[in-house]
Amino acid sequence: MPAYRPCFVPFSRRHFLQGGAAVGVSLMAGGTSAWGAETGLNIYNWDTYIGETTLDSFAKKTGIKPRYDLFADNEELYAKLKSGNPGYDLIFPSDYMVELMISTGVIVPLDHGRIPNLTNLNENFTDSSFDPNMKHSVPYMWGTQGFGYRKSKYPNAPTSWSAVFDDAAIGKHSGKIAMLSDNRAVIGGALKYLGHSLNTVDPKEITAAADLILSAKKHYKTFAEDNGQDLLLSREVDLTMEWNGDVVQVMAEDEDLSYLVPAEGAVVWMDNMCVPKDAPNPQNAHAFINHVLDAEVGAEIANTIHYASPNAAAKPLLLTDDLSNPAVYPPDSVIARCEAVIDVGDAARLYDEAWTRIQAG
Amino acid sequence: MENWRDNRSLFAALMVPPTFWLVLFFTLPLALVWIYSFGERGPQGQTLLAFSFANYARALEWIHLGILFKSLAIAALTTAISLLIGLPVALGIAFAPKRWRGLLLVLVILPFWTNLLIRTYAWIAVLRTTGFVNTGLEGAHGALSALLAGLGWPEALGQFEPLSLLYNQRAVVVGLVYVHLPFLILPVYASLEKLDRSYLEASLDLGAGHWRTLVSVLIPLAWPGIASGALLVFILSLGTFLTPDLLGGTDSIMIGNLIAQQFGPSRDWPFGAAISFLLMYLTFAVLWVRAGYANRQQGQVTV
Numbered sequence: 001m002p003a004y005r006p007c008f009v010p011f012s013r014r015h016f017l018q019g020g021a022a023v024g025v026s027l028m029a030g031g032t033s034a035w036g037a038e039t040g041l042n043i044y045n046w047d048t049y050i051g052e053t054t055l056d057s058f059a060k061k062t063g064i065k066p067r068y069d070l071f072a073d074n075e076e077l078y079a080k081l082k083s084g085n086p087g088y089d090l091i092f093p094s095d096y097m098v099e100l101m102i103s104t105g106v107i108v109p110l111d112h113g114r115i116p117n118l119t120n121l122n123e124n125f126t127d128s129s130f131d132p133n134m135k136h137s138v139p140y141m142w143g144t145q146g147f148g149y150r151k152s153k154y155p156n157a158p159t160s161w162s163a164v165f166d167d168a169a170i171g172k173h174s175g176k177i178a179m180l181s182d183n184r185a186v187i188g189g190a191l192k193y194l195g196h197s198l199n200t201v202d203p204k205e206i207t208a209a210a211d212l213i214l215s216a217k218k219h220y221k222t223f224a225e226d227n228g229q230d231l232l233l234s235r236e237v238d239l240t241m242e243w244n245g246d247v248v249q250v251m252a253e254d255e256d257l258s259y260l261v262p263a264e265g266a267v268v269w270m271d272n273m274c275v276p277k278d279a280p281n282p283q284n285a286h287a288f289i290n291h292v293l294d295a296e297v298g299a300e301i302a303n304t305i306h307y308a309s310p311n312a313a314a315k316p317l318l319l320t321d322d323l324s325n326p327a328v329y330p331p332d333s334v335i336a337r338c339e340a341v342i343d344v345g346d347a348a349r350l351y352d353e354a355w356t357r358i359q360a361g
Numbered sequence: 362m363e364n365w366r367d368n369r370s371l372f373a374a375l376m377v378p379p380t381f382w383l384v385l386f387f388t389l390p391l392a393l394v395w396i397y398s399f400g401e402r403g404p405q406g407q408t409l410l411a412f413s414f415a416n417y418a419r420a421l422e423w424i425h426l427g428i429l430f431k432s433l434a435i436a437a438l439t440t441a442i443s444l445l446i447g448l449p450v451a452l453g454i455a456f457a458p459k460r461w462r463g464l465l466l467v468l469v470i471l472p473f474w475t476n477l478l479i480r481t482y483a484w485i486a487v488l489r490t491t492g493f494v495n496t497g498l499e500g501a502h503g504a505l506s507a508l509l510a511g512l513g514w515p516e517a518l519g520q521f522e523p524l525s526l527l528y529n530q531r532a533v534v535v536g537l538v539y540v541h542l543p544f545l546i547l548p549v550y551a552s553l554e555k556l557d558r559s560y561l562e563a564s565l566d567l568g569a570g571h572w573r574t575l576v577s578v579l580i581p582l583a584w585p586g587i588a589s590g591a592l593l594v595f596i597l598s599l600g601t602f603l604t605p606d607l608l609g610g611t612d613s614i615m616i617g618n619l620i621a622q623q624f625g626p627s628r629d630w631p632f633g634a635a636i637s638f639l640l641m642y643l644t645f646a647v648l649w650v651r652a653g654y655a656n657r658q659q660g661q662v663t664v
Contacts, residue, residue, distance in 0.1 A: 075625050075626060075628070078628075082407075100405055100406070103405050104405050104407065175525075179611075181606070182626075183622075183626055183627075217611050217612075220611050221528050221610065221611075222528040222609070222610050222611060223611055225606050225607060234489060234490070234491050235490060235491055236489050236490050236491070236527075343405065345404040345405065346404050348406065348627065348628070348629075349402070349629070352622070352623075352627045352629065355622075356424060356425070356428075356614075356619065356622075357424060359611070359612065359614040359618075360424055360427055360428055360612070360614055361612070
């Protein structure tokens with residue numbers, strides 16, 4: 001999920017400072033034996049991003065005991081795999097990273113015949129722009145970026161991007177706003193506000209978005225390193241741009257906090273299960289994907305980590321608190337205007353230069 | 362000690378592991394980054410080998426130079442403040458009774474036992490709007506207001522407004538000084554400890570005051586340690602990226618952040634490598650000036 005997160009900070013996925021640095025390991029166990037029989041399963045996932053019983057129930061069902069490693073962000077995952085697979089069988093890259101991994105041959109096509117539970121998926125998620133028809137990836141969890149805000153400070157909910165880009169709408173909240181320190185997300189928000197796609201490659205549109213952010217920058221307290229939820233909770237800011245999962249976490253601690261996705265649309269993210277090239281146990285990886293797509297297993301994961309599940313069969317088993325929470329499942333009409341961040345190739349430099357200009361200005 | 366010329370084979374044998382270590386973990390990776398710095402970013406963010414100075418040209422654009430100059434200024438300010446705090450502390454430790462020195466040194470080194478990230482986050486807890494400083498001030502303000510109200514001035518102090526201490530350039534400098542201070546104190550202490558105290562006695566006996574002895578005798582004698590410490594603080598804070606990321610505001614980007622961005626989200630390793638080397642050339646230049654200065658000083662001593 002957290003696309004374009006700085007690669008050095010060992011923030012865990014949901015609970016900052018809880019997991020510490022992602023563990024880098026070289027995997028020795030679980031290689032293919034001389035007869036070609038697969039002996040194990042090496043999973044590489046985000047921190048705090050799986051159910052409590054998922055691994056055990058898989059071991060019980062199949063007799064395969066998975067090894068489980070953690071990474072901190074997409075860039076770290078990519079850096080680990082691009083110069084050769086150190087031994088992982090199953091990885092969980094986000095949308096734009098799936099696209100990049102397909103084009104650089106880091107992940108291999110999936111054998112849908114081995115994943116009968118694919119039919120459990122909600123059809124909205126089975127044909128994404130970054131990987132049509134799930135050829136290389138199966139959706140795992142999804143979510144959005146939007147505003148976490150303090151309800152008592154906003155009598156009228158900040159339903160538009162104008163809440164962070166328009167002087168009049170910002171008003172007395174000046175200096176009490178935090179933005180994400182995330183190039184594509186912040187510029188993407190400005191692009192959405194201006195009525196453009198957040199994946200545009202038009203230099204004029206990107207420049208206009210950067211100018212808009214520069215003109216509003218004086219109102220921002222900081223570009224938060226994915227700790228905007230802490231700023232919100234400690235009343236440092238009234239509104240923060242954040243990943244929904246992070247805001248859900250602090251909403252549980254403070255009833256005055258809420259979350260919404262701006263009406264113009266924002267970033268929708270999806271994390272996916274993929275099999276990297278040269279995986280020692282690709283068949284076991286397929287079996288695990290199928291296991292996760294099981295209705296009960298999928299529901300147990302979603303109910304543990306409170307992210308939105310793309311698993312339609314799991315829906316009746318999901319916690320009603322999550323289902324009715326706009327931070328987990330925003331209205332469909334808003335989702336329809338959201339876009340996944342996709343890799344823009346050479347235009348990435350336009351975004352990078354705009355971002356440097358924003359930070360230096 | 363034996364002269365190394367007397368036992369060349371033993372000397373060579375002893376030199377193999379460190380040389381191997383240096384080449385494998387320092388020279389080779391650095392050479393790789395140097396080669397990258399002439400490369401090109403592919404459309405998917407791959408590093409394509411090439412021979413182009415485009416990355417260096419880009420690194421020398423005004424916007425990037427502006428970030429570099431700002432980083433130099435922040436590093437210089439950090440060094441100056443570290444000197445102001447670190448010199449008296451080092452002096453205090455060096456001239457403390459012997460049985461206290463060990464304990465005082467441990468206190469200087471102690472923060473290193475905690476992760477840098479945690480220590481930086483601790484500063485957030487201290488400086489933020491509802492942090493220790495502001496809540497402390499608010500308490501003092503409340504107590505004083507109550508006191509003045511009791512004396513007949515109910516509205517004398519007005520409403521308490523928390524200070525904005527975090528998310529600005531000042532917070533970055535505070536964080537940098539805090540993190541790097543031990544790197545200044547330790548070398549200065551080391552040179553003060555070795556110092557022959559009879560020079561100071563001679564200076565005092567010959568009629569110089571304490572201040573004069575400090576400026577004309579002690580500081581010149583401790584100068585190698587002071588220079589090394591200051592240089593360490595300067596170089597370390599010049600390349601920092603964590604502190605401005607966590608404590609800085611919307612314009613606190615430093616050259617280290619720019620480099621981290623290129624190797625991270627931007628996936629533009631060639632450009633990141635070029636900026637890194639620009640920074641490295643700058644560091645080498647500073648070290649070279651320092652080495653030249655040290656040589657000249659040694660020359661003066663022998664004359």
